[in-house]
Structures are given as C-alpha cells and as structure tokens.
Amino acid sequence: MTSRLRAREHLRDVNKYCTIVAMRTTFIAQRPRADGREPDASAAKRAAHRREQGNNLLERWQAARDKLPDGRRRLVDGILEHLDETVFLTSPELAARFDTDPATVVRTVQALGYAGFADFARDLRSYFLSKVNPYRVMVAEAEDHKGAAHHVRASVQRDLQNVQRVHDGLDPAALAELGERLSRCRHVIVVAGDLDHPIAQFLAYSLSGIGISATAPTGEGLTLCQLRAVTREDACLGIGFRRCLRVPVEAVRTASGRGAFTLAITDADSTPLARQAERSLLAPIDAESFAGSYVGTLAAINALLVSCAHANPERTLALLKPTEAEYRDGLRWYREPAQRRTDRANGGAVQKGDGQRGSRASARARRGRKDNE
Incomplete structure (x- = not known):
C-alpha cells in the first residue's frame, strides 16, 4: 500500500471510529438505582478501579510479553504493528488476517488480562486514536489532490453531521437533571487547556451570567490553587478530547477525591477524562481539517446552559432583568460620532457650515500657490 493511500485510509478509519463513538448516547448519566439507594460499595470500588486503570494496553503487553508463547507474541506484535488495518477487525477477522483461529485470538487477549475481546478492542481503538495528530490528518488531505473547494464543502458537511449526532443522541431529561445539579453548586470550576480553554471560558462566563458562580482558571498553578478550596458543595467540569491533556484529567480526579461533583465534556466514554x-x-469533534471541530461540543454546551437557566428560572430572570436597560443604552456598545449621525439623518448631505469652511480653505490654498509662482 502506498504512503498516500495509507494516509487516506488512516483518516477514514479515524472518522469511522469517531462516528461509532458519536452514535452512542450523547449524555451519559449515572442514575440512582430503582429503589432509590446508592450503588453498593463493591460496585463503587469497581468503578474507581476502572477509572484508575485507564488505557493500559501497552503496560499489559509489556508485562505479559515474556510469558506468552511465540505464536501469541507474534499475534499481538502483528496487531500493533499493522494498527491501521487491525483496529476495526473482529476476532474472526483478526484470526483470518494472521492465519490462526478465533479461539486463539480470544485466549491471547485474556492472557493480557482482559475479560474478553470487546474490552481489548476498546483499548486498541483508544490506542489508535492516541496516534492521530494534525500532521497526519493534513497529509491525508493534501495527498488526495481534490482542491481547497472540495475540503471546504466537506468541512461544513462534517460540522453539520456533528451537530446532528448531538441532537440525535441527546437525553433531555438527563440533561435537565444535570442542570439542576449544577445550579445547586456553591462554585463550579471549568478546567481545560490549550485550544479547549476558550470553550471553558465561554462556559464559565455564561454560567456566571445566570447566577451560578463559575471560573475557568488559566494555567496549572491557578487551577491547583482553586482546587485546594473545592468541597462537596462544588463541581469540577473538565474539557478534553481523545488523548486528553493532563491538567483537566488530574483536576477532575482531584476534585472527585475531595467529594465534588465532576463532569467530563469529551468525545467518548473511553477517554481518560x-x-x-x-x-x-x-x-464528536471529528473534522475534515487538521483542527478538531467544536461545533458539536458548543451545541451540547448550549443545551447544558439552557438546562441550567431553567433549573432556577426565577433567579435567572432576576439577574437578566437589569441587563435589559444596559443592552438598550449601555456605554459599552459602539456609537457613531454625533456629526456622522447628523449627516446620515440629512441624507448624507454635507452641512452648510462645513462646506463654507472647506471652500475658504481651498481659496487660501490657491492664493498661496499663485504667490509662490
């Protein structure tokens, strides 16, 4: 396979996986049990263990490599070496690809510590996404030679698809419940890094406008300072996608350890966040360009803000009412100079006084030129 074709296939597989993830429910809520009791301690411990475990495919492989027979070792090496081809294959397809049987594939992944092939495939796909970077995406786009106009159209179409997936997967009742939960918080910290940070600022700013105390700290130091004051009455919202940046992941983990409510705004339930x-x-953030698409994320955040505003409509209205006069006559809005407004009111005609002053200045300039001659 040529490098050009491999690059295009890689980008196709990335978008394929992102589409699979996005087709799941957009909002995931851990609801109380039907009897109203909290989950038992063993279930909580298992959930905590899964969170701490993370995507440790490579760690599992390194720990088990020397203990596996040569045939199984070659199988795992082949899967990882040809990741672009193997990441979406089922166990029978992997068996056919490496000339073995499906039972051997399943026993091999179990030897790595997985309960079954589905758990292994999940980690394999997360590992695959960790290899995606803007350079590889741009290579795939540049080498197809379809031109900028094609990619512009495809980019907008992808954005529309992302918003549609948010719409199709949204759980309004669960989102309304989340809005009520955030509206009761003493303070909300929104943590993100790099290109995701403007989204955090937008969310914190909007929450503050409807009476929910919120901040989006800039930098790791300020984030740590604010996390030290977090209590069970607060919430920490982390924003991150695919591999996720370290700071929001650690912030959510720290806040969770202090008893605060935590929410991840991300693109898959398998991300570290x-x-x-x-x-x-x-x-979903999958895009046709080297940069991720945030239109789906902003659509989901806007829905979250609506739920927060309607969780306590009396408070929201009380805070928004004073802004009505400010929006009408506030000093922060741009105003045209008074003379320009007068000119427009007169149909664009030059005022008489201005015309006379202009004529006198022109006459003086002409006399000066004659004197010089």
Whole structure:
C-alpha cells in the first residue's frame, strides 16, 4: 500500500471510529438505582478501579510479553504493528488476517488480562486514536489532490453531521437533571487547556451570567490553587478530547477525591477524562481539517446552559432583568460620532457650515500657490 493511500485510509478509519463513538448516547448519566439507594460499595470500588486503570494496553503487553508463547507474541506484535488495518477487525477477522483461529485470538487477549475481546478492542481503538495528530490528518488531505473547494464543502458537511449526532443522541431529561445539579453548586470550576480553554471560558462566563458562580482558571498553578478550596458543595467540569491533556484529567480526579461533583465534556466514554468523571457530556469533534471541530461540543454546551437557566428560572430572570436597560443604552456598545449621525439623518448631505469652511480653505490654498509662482 502506498504512503498516500495509507494516509487516506488512516483518516477514514479515524472518522469511522469517531462516528461509532458519536452514535452512542450523547449524555451519559449515572442514575440512582430503582429503589432509590446508592450503588453498593463493591460496585463503587469497581468503578474507581476502572477509572484508575485507564488505557493500559501497552503496560499489559509489556508485562505479559515474556510469558506468552511465540505464536501469541507474534499475534499481538502483528496487531500493533499493522494498527491501521487491525483496529476495526473482529476476532474472526483478526484470526483470518494472521492465519490462526478465533479461539486463539480470544485466549491471547485474556492472557493480557482482559475479560474478553470487546474490552481489548476498546483499548486498541483508544490506542489508535492516541496516534492521530494534525500532521497526519493534513497529509491525508493534501495527498488526495481534490482542491481547497472540495475540503471546504466537506468541512461544513462534517460540522453539520456533528451537530446532528448531538441532537440525535441527546437525553433531555438527563440533561435537565444535570442542570439542576449544577445550579445547586456553591462554585463550579471549568478546567481545560490549550485550544479547549476558550470553550471553558465561554462556559464559565455564561454560567456566571445566570447566577451560578463559575471560573475557568488559566494555567496549572491557578487551577491547583482553586482546587485546594473545592468541597462537596462544588463541581469540577473538565474539557478534553481523545488523548486528553493532563491538567483537566488530574483536576477532575482531584476534585472527585475531595467529594465534588465532576463532569467530563469529551468525545467518548473511553477517554481518560470520562473515566475519571462521575458523568460525561459527549459530543464528536471529528473534522475534515487538521483542527478538531467544536461545533458539536458548543451545541451540547448550549443545551447544558439552557438546562441550567431553567433549573432556577426565577433567579435567572432576576439577574437578566437589569441587563435589559444596559443592552438598550449601555456605554459599552459602539456609537457613531454625533456629526456622522447628523449627516446620515440629512441624507448624507454635507452641512452648510462645513462646506463654507472647506471652500475658504481651498481659496487660501490657491492664493498661496499663485504667490509662490
């Protein structure tokens, strides 16, 4: 397979996996049991263990490598070496690809410590996404030679698909419940890094506007300072996608350890951020460009803000009412100079006084030129 074809196939597989993830429910809520009791301690311990475990495919492989027979060792090496081809294969398809039987594939992944092939496939796909980077995406786009116009159209179509998936997977009742939970918090910390941080600022700013105390700290130091004051009455919202940046993941883990409510805004329930948080708000970010698409994320966040505003409509209205006059006559809005407004009111005609002053200045300039001659 040529490098050009492999690059295009790689990008196709990335979008394929993102589509699979996005087709799941957009909002994942851990609801109480039917009898109203909290989950038992053993279930909580298992959930905590899963969060701490993370995507440790490579660690499992390194620990088990020397203990496996040569045939199984070659099988795992082949799967990882040809990741672009193997990441979406089923166990029978992997068996056919490496000339073995499905039972051997299943026994091999169990030897790595997985309960079954599905758990292994989940980690394999997460590992695959960790290899995605802007350079590889741009290579795939540049080498197909379809031109900028094609990619512009495809980019907008992908954005529309992302928003549609958010719409199709949204659970309004669960999102309303989440809005009520956030509206009762003493303070909300929204943590994100790099390109995700403007989204955190938008969310914190909007929450503050409807009476929910919220901040989006900039930098790791300020984030740590605010996390030290977190209590069970607070919430920590982490924003991150695919591999996830370290700071929001650690912030959510720290806040969870202090008893705060935690929410991950991410693109899959298998991301490091989702595994640390109590609940997750999912939205796809797959894109045709080297940068991720945040339109689906913003659509999900807007829905979250609506739920927060309607969780306590009296408070929201009380805070928004004073802004009505400010929006009408506030000093922060741009105003045209008074003379320009007068000119427009007169149909664009030059005022008489201005015309006379202009004529006198022109006459003086002409006399000056004659004197110089």
